Amino acid sequence: MEMSGDPALAAVAGVSLALTSTLAPRVPTLNTGRVPTRPKACGQELVRGVGDTGGVLPNFLSTAAGRGELWRAIELAESLGELDPIRRAAALRRSLDPGLATVALAQAALRARARAKFGALAGLLLFTPDGLEQATRVEIADHRAARYAGAGLSSVLDLCCGIGADVLAFQRAGLAVTGVERDPGTAAIAAANADAPIVTSNAEDADWRAAESVFLDPARRTDRGRTFDPRAYSPSFDFVLDVLTSGGYAAAKLAPGLDHRLIPAGVEAEWVSFAGGVKEAVLWSAAFRAATARDVSYRATVLPSGEHLTDADPSSPAIGPVGAYLYEPDGAVIRAGLVQQVSALLPGGRRIDEHLAYLSADAPVSTALARGYRVLDVLPYSVKPLRAELRRRQVGIVEIKKRGVDIDPAALRRELKPQGPNSITVLLARVGESRLAVLAEPVQG
Numbered sequence: 001m002e003m004s005g006d007p008a009l010a011a012v013a014g015v016s017l018a019l020t021s022t023l024a025p026r027v028p029t030l031n032t033g034r035v036p037t038r039p040k041a042c043g044q045e046l047v048r049g050v051g052d053t054g055g056v057l058p059n060f061l062s063t064a065a066g067r068g069e070l071w072r073a074i075e076l077a078e079s080l081g082e083l084d085p086i087r088r089a090a091a092l093r094r095s096l097d098p099g100l101a102t103v104a105l106a107q108a109a110l111r112a113r114a115r116a117k118f119g120a121l122a123g124l125l126l127f128t129p130d131g132l133e134q135a136t137r138v139e140i141a142d143h144r145a146a147r148y149a150g151a152g153l154s155s156v157l158d159l160c161c162g163i164g165a166d167v168l169a170f171q172r173a174g175l176a177v178t179g180v181e182r183d184p185g186t187a188a189i190a191a192a193n194a195d196a197p198i199v200t201s202n203a204e205d206a207d208w209r210a211a212e213s214v215f216l217d218p219a220r221r222t223d224r225g226r227t228f229d230p231r232a233y234s235p236s237f238d239f240v241l242d243v244l245t246s247g248g249y250a251a252a253k254l255a256p257g258l259d260h261r262l263i264p265a266g267v268e269a270e271w272v273s274f275a276g277g278v279k280e281a282v283l284w285s286a287a288f289r290a291a292t293a294r295d296v297s298y299r300a301t302v303l304p305s306g307e308h309l310t311d312a313d314p315s316s317p318a319i320g321p322v323g324a325y326l327y328e329p330d331g332a333v334i335r336a337g338l339v340q341q342v343s344a345l346l347p348g349g350r351r352i353d354e355h356l357a358y359l360s361a362d363a364p365v366s367t368a369l370a371r372g373y374r375v376l377d378v379l380p381y382s383v384k385p386l387r388a389e390l391r392r393r394q395v396g397i398v399e400i401k402k403r404g405v406d407i408d409p410a411a412l413r414r415e416l417k418p419q420g421p422n423s424i425t426v427l428l429a430r431v432g433e434s435r436l437a438v439l440a441e442p443v444q445g
């Protein structure tokens, strides 16, 4: 076991990972925009970690001078962003040591990629390609961390901390964090990114039972790429379940496709989407579940708005015909099995078929939990009349959505040959034995 981030912690690393007063809470500082200057203890060996960029991140992280040199080199690489890659590399190698130039170019490229997930914070962080891909988006990490803070917790052990995106979020929420990361290069980067103790260790060897709270974001990648099979997670899914059901405060971030049958009894499952895409399922231990005002088994949270629904909210079992508005619940709502709860929010809300996640309503509502459409017409589905109707409406742009029908939208669009200045949404649905084409326009706002 090796400790990065604080020599004092390295001394006790072999003894315990418990969050004791020795593994003292730290004041979060990274999100203040400073360039880190505190010397880090991360060994003298080269830290490999920029993989497919072909670079090697040398041990610039072990001294304040090295870190300063690295930061200036990355800033120089970023400032040459206007040049084509070959000229940029040549310019950088003229003024820098070739190894440093390679690292700086790789980090500048990763930071540019990272802005989509991290915004301006990307400019303060170091990445690996894998670490960036697996890192939690800022808004989602903050949402999770807020629940830890809201439960009155003051410290957390992040058992698979990667490059430290969740560590930083816990710090922003005011918690003291200790990170655990199996890969030494990634651990060194986490230590550089967050002013927190990072232990290089297998999570399963950590003394997580002594921690006030635990967070787990297991790797969902194998040698063959991303995996959706929890049995291939690292650390193992059995370990994740052990931590979740041990009686303490714990949460695990898992793939959104999580099979409901894998959710242990007493645990709350939350699906989180961001900007319309379902990003993760989080399992919250019974302690977290008990800390909320109402007992909840399933929750859906839609970010960035923060709107959420649970199985403790009112639900409507109604089924009925397509009315003036059609609503398509957010993917997090569908995955959490809360379609009937969204239905209860809609005026006259009803499913148009018991098997479909399309809801009808008599009037519009403003909600991020479902996307709304004003219904213009409802036709029995058949290509020829649909094409004729689109011609009549001079529709040149068609958005095609479907549920319960085996129709290829791209092939249908070619058959419809749309022409004209107008746009429309066609929602195809199987309702009982019929196939319907609902012509609609999105409700704004």
Ligand SMILES: C[S@@+](CC[C@H](N)C(=O)[O-])C[C@H]1O[C@@H](n2cnc3c(N)ncnc32)[C@H](O)[C@@H]1O
Binding pocket: 131, 134, 135, 136, 159, 160, 161, 162, 163, 164, 165, 166, 180, 181, 182, 183, 186, 201, 202, 203, 204, 217, 218, 219, 220, 234, 235, 236
């Ligand atoms: C999904 S990433 C964590 C991302 C992190 N939450 C973030 O937002 O930056 C999972 C990390 O767990 C590490 N890991 C995998 N197996 C581990 C184990 N048995 N013990 C500790 N870390 C492990 C991987 O190296 C990887 O960096």
